[in-house]
Amino acid sequence: MYLNNKNITLPEDPNTVVWKYLDLSKFLDLLMSKKLFMSRSDKFEDQYEGTFSEPTYEEIKKIAENNPEFLQYYKSHREKVAISSWHINEYESFAMWQIFTQNSEGLAIQSTIGRLQNAVIPEKKFDQFIGEVNYIDYKKEHIPFDDVFFPFLFKRKSFQYEREVRIISDVTQSNTKLNDGLKINVDINQLIEKIYIHPKSENWYKNLVIQLVEQLGFDFTIEKSDLESDILI
Template identity: 35%
Template sequence: MTEDTNTLENRLNHPSFPQPSNPNQKVWRYMDLAKFTWLLSESKITLIRADLFQDQHEGSLTYKAAELMELASTENGEHKLYSTLSDAYQEIKGITYISCWHGNDHESDAMWRHYSGIGGLAIQTSYKSLASSLEECPDTYIGAVKYIDYHSEVFEGGNIFNPCMHKRVSFEYEKEIRLVQIPFKYYKKREITRPSVINIPWNCEEKIDSIIISPYSPTYYYEAVVAIVKSLAPRLSDKIKLSDLSRKPTYGVR
């Protein structure tokens, strides 16, 4: 009987997926009402194909790494090697699927503004809880994104996960936690045959600790969320909260 080497413990120890020092770190997913409704209805987390992300640097090498790779290929007289490796990295980007979360003990105004829109909300759980949900998803990894200078730094060690677990330092405010899956059955397949998303099971009622309403949502939004939750996931009804950023300022006791 062979030993299962792709256990959750082994995946959490993967060098490309740094784990937070505090496993109880709060993690957040900011979204609009449509995505939230689908999440509760389907009880699934969606991983999106990396080449569909707005940031075109997703899954790319650093400029420094590309420079060194080209230099090494030229010095060794293997001019085709650089082109082959470059094509391979782009191909892997096209079969990399990611779900993005925000690791923070507090709400982020920047995340509200950037990811939830006028009418948005956030679900909050813990890193430990999110990671534990991958027990039955042996091809999905989780870890914290590293932010580096793409002009002067390179990834540590050679691994196909490194490009999707690094971002430019300008995005450091995101404090991103990522779920990542790279299904090689789609490698070298025509793009039209690759799904744009992959969904993995997630028990919303067990895993969600809080549902936070955006401070920038209209006044009716709270009631709308309450109605949706009551219909699709009633056990979460007492976990709906207004954002702390919605509180009125105080100037002391008069």
Template identity: 35%
Template sequence: MPVDREHPAFEQPSDLNVRVWRYMNFAKYVSFLQTQSLYLPQVKVLAQADPYEGTTTKKEFRKVESGDKIALHSQKSRLLGLSTNYVSCWHLNESESHAMWQIYSSSYSEAVCIQTTYQKLGDALPDVSGVESSHYFIGKVKYINHHIDDMPPNNVFYPIMHKLKSFQHEREIRIVYWRRNPGTGNPNMLDGYPTGILVPLNVNKTIENIIISPTAANWFSETVKNVTRKYGIDIPILQSSLVRMSYP
């Protein structure tokens, strides 16, 4: 089935043609070109950097401790979801973000960004055959205070689509792939799940622009252009709009 935009855990932007951006270092960009795919890590991999990733609220944990049946079921689903869900993270904004350049590139001067629209990104996701419940979702992340706020219970996706308010500058869009193989309900089988998956993408059709870091040297800009063309990508390659311009 095509990407699911109807699930209540996945809020949709008011303008489906809003721009979305993915900032990365040069090594990840080359991998993107080589594979013509998006790499989606497991949620539990993301949790290594953010301990609140894929978790629930303090109120919900208190219910688990008290033996609340709904909360206990939610907890079981949440823990399974850390292994059975894979995520691709994008920045929603009509313009470039100076902060995103710095945060998501290991070397600011040697970074690249790919830009498309929310609609095109969702439409590019492939149909899934096989297990009926395995498919893609897309939507906006919600930012909360896990210590005092509420989160809807009893669904595997709410912990994935809620993050700490400390990250709200990310304005994150998430693609989530729910991989429901037979045996998913058996925790002993989850170790066999890969830590990441590749999702094929028609790069020329999906990506609108490739942007080079505002502090990139000329040699790096030429390298990006040469490598991009080598892999048959025919997309505009632009210098960042954040480069200081000399006005007449």
């Protein structure tokens, strides 16, 4: 496993704050299994996920004229790559609550870049990296393809609001078959710095989350979202 790659960039400060917004069932699955779920790259809503920009695709097509397997490799590679997405932001994001939690019973994990790096437990069977996503114009800009991870670290500019950092697993070299995704071993206490409860949730829900976390043997700091603070006037 290689969590560092000279071609893949990350914010320099390991204390850069990152977030993951999810529902209670996925959160409990993370705590109970001590494994982080990663979605297969071609299962994301964005159909461009793991594909190339137009200038790069034209370049690859020329190379593939005499070597059709070259293009086929890139097409099938998406089925071998799994991704866990995290959002860079010093503060909570109202937009992220809206997009990634379906109702008022969602929550957010607060972590840091350094914690993510330390939380992922080395995997002998396949490669893993952590990298920051670049947002480009897919009609004009070039995505380099001298590193097989690059297609998964570029997205269209319309997704810039995500400010995404990704944990990426590539199982190409192993016999692992990805269906919807992959679960990887993580150190939960490293991964999670704080838990924030959905801003529109009731007090009983916060108390339930606290109780469940305690029963599972963890002692994270659990906060109600700052977005629902009392108005001062």
